[in-house]
Amino acid sequence: METSILNTINSPEDLRKISSERLPQLAKELREFIIDIVATKEGHLGASLGVVELTIALHYFFNTPKDLLVWDVGHQAYGHKILTGRRQNFDTNRKLNGLSGFPKRTESIFDTFGVGHSSTSISAALGMAIASKLNGEKKQHIAVIGDASIASGMAFEGLNHAGVTDTDLWIILNDNAIGIDPSVGALKEYLTKAGIGKKPKQANIIEALNFHYSGPIDGHNFDSLFSAFEKLKKVKGPKFLHVITKKGKGLQKAEEDQVKYHAPGKFDKETGEVIPKNEEKLPPKFQDVFGLTLVELAKENKNIIGITPAMPTGSSLKFMMEEFPDRAFDVGIAEQHAVTLSAGMTTQGKVVFCAIYSTFLQRAYDQVIHDVALQNLPVIFCIDRAGLVGEDGATHQGVFDIAYLRCIPNLIIATPADEVELRNILYTASLGLENPIAIRYPRGRGNINNWKKTFKKIEIGRSRKIQSGEKVAILSVGNMLQNVKEATKKFSENFIEIIDMRFVKPLDEKRLHQVFKKFTTIITVEDGAISGGFNEAVISFANQHRYNSSIIPLGIPDEFIEHGTIEELQNLAGISVKAIKKTLDEVLT
The missing domain is CATH 3.40.50.970 (Thiamin diphosphate (ThDP)-binding fold, Pyr/PP domains)
Incomplete structure (x- = not known):
């Protein structure tokens, strides 16, 4: 049995020690590793499978982390993470206190820029390139961006600026004709016409922006990638390499249904078949x-x-x-x-x-x-x-x-x-x-199967009372009402008044006057930031009308919330059923 190459690689430095002839075998192993993990742990699949060869080639050819590699969005960066020292704990990807699903500066020196939203890579890499030049440092700066992301306005702003700079900036266009859904627009059609083996276009939009354009080339062929890298390394100024790849490469089902297999959930790693969830009786998303x-x-x-x-x-x-x-x-x-x-x-x-x-x-x-x-x-x-x-x-x-x-x-x-x-x-x-x-409205499912009821007009700015009570009032925003209702079940019904606010703006001031005149303790529950959020709107109302009730805020604290299940994160933020119960116990005892 052939010895695993992937298990010997804990950094790009290890990668660069192996012969180039062994890279196709490494690519095979890396794909299998990604499929094995994502099949059971879930996550983004198709994008990372599509750039396996490109990822290996970039870390093999360039001297990362001295040379700075920036991934756009980061859906495609699983292979990058695995090759840069995170293979052994990659099974914690997207889990509470585990690896982030996206490149993150605090996670690794190889993650040069934190991403998650699209079209930031060119501006970020250009900023690094200009700073390196000012610092007198000789290094390469590589932005890997997809055909969907490069059509964004911010990407064009970066291209426009980069074209008039004398910097060591590389833009690698990972062109697979799809983002999460199929790419759209005139630029997509332009790129499609410039396929591998087709005659170069006389009017090249990239060259018009003062980039040295090369390609398109096969992004799954190491010889093509290294040949293009070697030629471009000799070129001064900003350069642009057009690489054609296939999203989901190496897993037939993922190649055939690229939308579903962007993030398919759990699936059979042998057949690629998505493991069905028992959704027949579940409420809709x-x-x-x-x-x-x-x-x-x-x-x-x-x-x-x-x-x-x-x-x-x-x-x-x-x-x-x-x-x-x-x-x-x-x-x-x-x-x-x-x-x-x-x-x-x-x-x-x-x-x-x-x-x-x-x-x-x-x-x-x-x-x-x-x-x-x-x-x-x-x-x-x-x-x-x-x-x-x-x-x-x-x-x-x-x-x-x-x-x-x-x-x-x-x-x-x-x-x-x-x-x-x-x-x-x-x-x-x-x-x-x-x-x-x-x-x-939130991600995920609600609680009502029979939701297709006759339409009813809602009065703008009017709340609704869910339950009357005498001890404390809860003002609930959005789907937090489900947590509130569940959390209050163990308490006597006449203790807690529950209001579904329905609108944050305009507030139902008539209802708020009634609540503040009746209760000395009021709890606000929202699944948004407390700072500047619904709670502060209620406090502002109370101050304006000189009410002195105690207002207890439950919501997202003044910090960025990392990854985990929604239930785990709600508990950490203090807005889960358990957390609301705890607050009520403290208030009512």
């Missing part, structure tokens, strides 16, 4: 409630439009794209464009539902303020993955949206507690509002 409800509404209103930046599957806008392809748009990784595009359509009488993950809406903050709220255009922001999202960790937790949206004039913030409330606020928004609205 909130994203599906959004997507399916939107189709219902669009059937009745031809002015309804759906827009998402590169997340048609994740947001479930795919349902509308299938039903009404001319009224649903995937604009690629371009959150700023998505928001202003929505604003433009709204000026012409369209009812626009703009579906963006909470963590990604952060990237379009100026557009939300300047292009939507300032003009009071009634864009409907459907904020998916609001609150804690779990294993994706600090870069993806949707815990800041309440805080960063609450200060914006004209903007309504709705926080439906369950599937039926989500359905009804979507319906209410579709009827026409005078203001823009942000509707936030």
Whole structure:
């Protein structure tokens, strides 16, 4: 039996000691290792399988970590982590207190830049290259970016600047025609036409930006990669290598269904078959409630439009794209464009539902303020993955949206507690509002199977009382209501009053006056940052009206929350069922 090569490699220095003839065997072992771990531990699969040869070649050819390697997003960096000293604990990937699912500076000297969101690699690597030049240091700076990410505005900003610098900057375009969903847009079509073996294009967009362009080459062929590296090493200034790869390479199922196998969950490592979850009787995912409800509404209103930046599957806008392809748009990784595009359509009488993950809406903050709220255009922001999202960790937790949206004039913030409330606020928004609205809902499933009920209009800014009580009041935001209801079961019903606030802005001031006049102790529960969040809105109300009740905040503390299961993270943040019970015990004893 052939001795394992991978088990002898604990650093790129070890990698560079083996002969190049053995690299194909190493690639085979690395793929098998990634498949073995992800099959049982879950995580991002297809992206890392697609860059196995490229990852090995980069660490073999360049003198990392002196030469600085920056990965864009980081979905594809599992092989990088395994080759840079983290093989033995890679099974802790994305687990509480384990390895991050993305490159992270505090985790390894080989992780030169923390990532998670797309299109940052070129700017970061260029910044490093300029700094190295100023420091008089001779080193290489390599950004590895995908064809979906390079179409983003920020990537173009980096390219535009880099093209007029005299720096040792390499941009490796990992072109596989897909991000999480298939890549879209004119640049994608341009890159597709420039396939391996095709005649070079007379008008090259990269060369027009003052880069030395090379490729496209086969990213799974070591000879092609090393030959290209050797030629480009002799080139002065910024250089661009176009590499063609196949997402999911080495696992047939992952190659055939690249969307599903981006992050497939558990699967059979031999056959690639995803292990089915028993989902027959489970409630729907909130994203599906959004997507399916939107189709219902669009059937009745031809002015309804759906827009998402590169997340048609994740947001479930795919349902509308299938039903009404001319009224649903995937604009690629371009959150700023998505928001202003929505604003433009709204000026012409369209009812626009703009579906963006909470963590990604952060990237379009100026557009939300300047292009939507300032003009009071009634864009409907459907904020998916609001609150804690779990294993994706600090870069993806949707815990800041309440805080960063609450200060914006004209903007309504709705926080439906369950599937039926989500359905009804979507319906209410579709009827026409005078203001823009942000509707936030969590990742994962709710609790109601029979959610397709007759639509009911919700009064904007009106809360609902769930339970009356005499000792303490709990003001709940969004799906935290489920934790609150569960946590209060052991207490006498007449002890605790529970209010589903429904809206963070405008607050139901009539209800708040009633609560503050009745209770000396009030608990606020939110799955967002306490700093600037719902609790501070309640405190502001109390101060304005000179109430002196004790207000206890339960929410996300003033720190970045790392990766783990949602249940684990809720417990750490003090908003789990167990944590809420503990607070109630302290208050009521």
